[in-house]
Amino acid sequence: MHDIKWIRENPDAFDAAMVARKQDITAQRLMDIDAERRRLMTEHQEMLARRKNISGEIGKAKQTGGDADALMAEMSGLKDRIKDAEDGQAALNQQLDLLLSSLPNVLDASVPAGVDENDNVQIRQWGTPRDFDFAPLEHYDLGEKLGMMDFETAAKLSGSRFVILRGGLARLERALAQFMLDLHVGEHGYQETTTPMLVRDNAMFGTGQLPKFAEDSFKTTNDMWLIPTSEVTLTNQVAGDILDEEHLPLRYTALTQCFRSEAGSAGRDTRGMIRQHQFSKVEMVSIVDPDSSDAELDRKTRCAETVLERLGLPYRTMALCAGDVGFSARKTFDIEVWLPGQGKYREISSCSNTGDFQARRMNARCRKAGDKKTRFVHTLNGSGLAVGRCLIAVMENYQQADGSIRVPDVLKPYMGAVDVIAPQA
Numbered sequence: 001m002h003d004i005k006w007i008r009e010n011p012d013a014f015d016a017a018m019v020a021r022k023q024d025i026t027a028q029r030l031m032d033i034d035a036e037r038r039r040l041m042t043e044h045q046e047m048l049a050r051r052k053n054i055s056g057e058i059g060k061a062k063q064t065g066g067d068a069d070a071l072m073a074e075m076s077g078l079k080d081r082i083k084d085a086e087d088g089q090a091a092l093n094q095q096l097d098l099l100l101s102s103l104p105n106v107l108d109a110s111v112p113a114g115v116d117e118n119d120n121v122q123i124r125q126w127g128t129p130r131d132f133d134f135a136p137l138e139h140y141d142l143g144e145k146l147g148m149m150d151f152e153t154a155a156k157l158s159g160s161r162f163v164i165l166r167g168g169l170a171r172l173e174r175a176l177a178q179f180m181l182d183l184h185v186g187e188h189g190y191q192e193t194t195t196p197m198l199v200r201d202n203a204m205f206g207t208g209q210l211p212k213f214a215e216d217s218f219k220t221t222n223d224m225w226l227i228p229t230s231e232v233t234l235t236n237q238v239a240g241d242i243l244d245e246e247h248l249p250l251r252y253t254a255l256t257q258c259f260r261s262e263a264g265s266a267g268r269d270t271r272g273m274i275r276q277h278q279f280s281k282v283e284m285v286s287i288v289d290p291d292s293s294d295a296e297l298d299r300k301t302r303c304a305e306t307v308l309e310r311l312g313l314p315y316r317t318m319a320l321c322a323g324d325v326g327f328s329a330r331k332t333f334d335i336e337v338w339l340p341g342q343g344k345y346r347e348i349s350s351c352s353n354t355g356d357f358q359a360r361r362m363n364a365r366c367r368k369a370g371d372k373k374t375r376f377v378h379t380l381n382g383s384g385l386a387v388g389r390c391l392i393a394v395m396e397n398y399q400q401a402d403g404s405i406r407v408p409d410v411l412k413p414y415m416g417a418v419d420v421i422a423p424q425a
Contacts, residue, residue, distance in 0.1 A: 001360035002100045004034050017106040020113075020322045025103060030096065037092040044085040051078050101205070102212050105357040107322055108331040114321025120334070121321065126305065127314030129338045134401045138341030139392040140272035143169060145403045147424040149273075160270070161262060161277045168421035172394065172407070173280070175414035177255050177387045180282040180307055184384055188303045190253035190284055195233035197256055198224040203236045206362040208328035208354075218259050218277075226259035231381040234285035239362035242374055243287070248366060249296060250287040253384060255280060273388050274346065280387040286380040289366055290356065293378035297353040300382045301333045304349040307385050310410045313393050314338040316345055330355045337389070341396040348389045351382030 007014045011027035018025050054074055112121045143149025148169040154162040165173055184190040204210040204225050209217060209232065218226040227233060234252045243250075258281050269275035284303060288296050301317065308315045320332040329352035336345035356376035359365070365374040398406040405421040412418065 001357060002103055002106075003360065004030065004096065004100065007031065008034070014106070018103065020107055021104045022323065023103060025099070030099060033092055033096050033099070037089060037096060040085050040088045040092065044082065044089065047078055047082050047085065051082065054078070098211070101361065104325075104327045105330045105354060107325060108353070108355075110319075111325060111331055112319055112321045115323040116321075117324050119321040120318040120324055123317050123319050123333070125314075125316040126309060127312070127338070129314050129340060130397060132340065136340040136396060136399060137403075138272065138339075139395045141341075142395050142399055142403060142405065145423060146405070146421065148421075151272075158277075161275065163273055163276065167424060168405075168418070169391070169395075171415060171418075172405075172411070172421060173387055173391045175411045176390050176394070177280060177282060178414050179310075179411055180384055180387070180390075181253060181255055183307060183310065184253045184282065184284060184303060188251075188284075188306075190251040190303075193234060193252045193254045195230055195237075195254055195256065197227050197230075197233075197259075199227055199232055199236070200224065202239070203232050206236045206239050207232050207358050208361065212327065216261055218261055227256065228260045229258050229281060229381075230254040230256040230283040231285055234283060235287070235358060235379050235381065236362060238287055238364040238377065241364055243364070243366040243377060245289050245366045245368045248287060248289050248377070249292065252285045253282060255282050255387075273392055276388060282384045282387060284351075284382045284384040287364070288378050288380065290375055290378050293353050293355060293380060296378075296380050297331065297333070297351060300380055301335070301351045304335055304351055304382055304384050307390070308335065308337060308348070308393075311390070311394065311408050313390075313397055315348070326350070326352060328352070328354045328357055330357065335385075337393045339393060339396050340399075346389070348393065349383040349385045351380070353378065353380050 007027050007030055011031065014027045112119065114120065137145075140149065140151070144151075146169065148165060148167045150164040150166065151162075154164045181192055185192050198220065201210060201223070204217070209225075209228060217228050220226070233256075234254055237252070238250070258279055260277060262275055262277060273279075284300055286296050286300060305315065305317065315335055315337045318334045318336060320334055325332050332350055332352040334347050335349040335351070337348040339346050355378050358379045359376040364377050364379070366377045367374045394408060395405050398408060400406060400420075403423055407415050407418055407420065
């Protein structure tokens with residue numbers, strides 16, 4: 001959510017920010033609406049004051065036997081004018097709020113210029129892709145040959161972009177999620193949290209899914225939304241709160257099912273588990289004071305990278321360019337894991353600093369001890385990781401020539417010491 005006061009004070013900076021975001025909007029357009037809105041507010045206040053004065057004058061006229069007809073006529077006219085001013089303010093408030101809430105966040109100055117994902121900048125790389133002495137398969141071929149990944153039956157139940165996992169792969173997915181939670185809680189200082197997966201409009205608005213991206217999510221018949229990520233519920237825990245800065249940062253992690261319509265992804269990744277309507281994800285959310293968010297983004301990104309390093313999965317970390325940063329973010333690092341079946345790196349985590357963009361929508365603030373003045377908190381989120389995509393990466397990187405999957409050492413305690421997931425008899 002944008003601050004109209006900041007736009008009035010920094011129109012050139014706002015215009016430059018919206019050009020970088022490919023938005024057809026100018027500060028002048030917003031300021032014109034705001035100026036008319038404030039004019040009506042002033043006029044409304046003046047008319048209310050005049051009505052109060054007239055009321056007193058009418059009373060005096062009646063007491064002294066004076067002529068109150070002209071005053072009564074003015075009072076009658078004011079009633080309609082006050083109503084018109086109130087209606088005008090309401091309409092302009094709604095118009096301005098809709099515009100301000102539909103515009104993406106202003107990008108951080110360090111975000112690279114660029115149009116799309118091809119212009120993202122690699123900032124580091126870890127691990128060396130494995131040399132195979134056979135042609136590595138993609139995850140869906142491996143899963144189906146194992147007899148543990150069933151897209152056909154899932155489609156019978158729910159349609160496309162769903163999957164059923166069985167046996168060793170179902171256990172491997174569970175093991176990955178438990179390992180991630182244990183790492184983030186035990187070593188990274190996040191508080192494990194269980195949240196609802198159905199939310200109201202205000203929660204979706206708070207983190208930026210509404211109103212612009214309604215078609216990307218699923219809505220129930222009683223006007224609840226299935227969460228696209230637990231970022232929604234973890235972040236909105238502080239909606240409307242004033243937090244003591246000495247108690248910050250707050251760091252939360254949760255494992256939830258996530259639901260996305262993939263409305264804008266027709267024809268992309270139609271095979272396999274890369275892009276599903278329902279998937280599990282371990283999310284990391286931080287609530288920090290405004291001076292700490294840049295450092296927190298680096299910390300959060302390292303937390304996600306550590307998951308892949310412990311699993312022995314090669315990855316690269318990319319700074320997203322201006323054309324690829326998401327709506328609510330001001331800066332984002334994507335982590336891409338190596339998939340030998342595809343012969344390319346694919347996104348497995350996205351860690352973002354949203355600054356005060358979400359906090360303004362949620363009215364989440366903080367205050368230093370002994371200070372009356374409040375500031376909007378900064379919020380950050382990141383995948384730690386997408387569990388299904390991590391399952392894919394383990395399958396493809398640890399596959400063997402006979403179609404079996406070696407279990408990474410770090411997961412064996414979660415797998416009952418199982419070393420290999422072999423085809424079902």
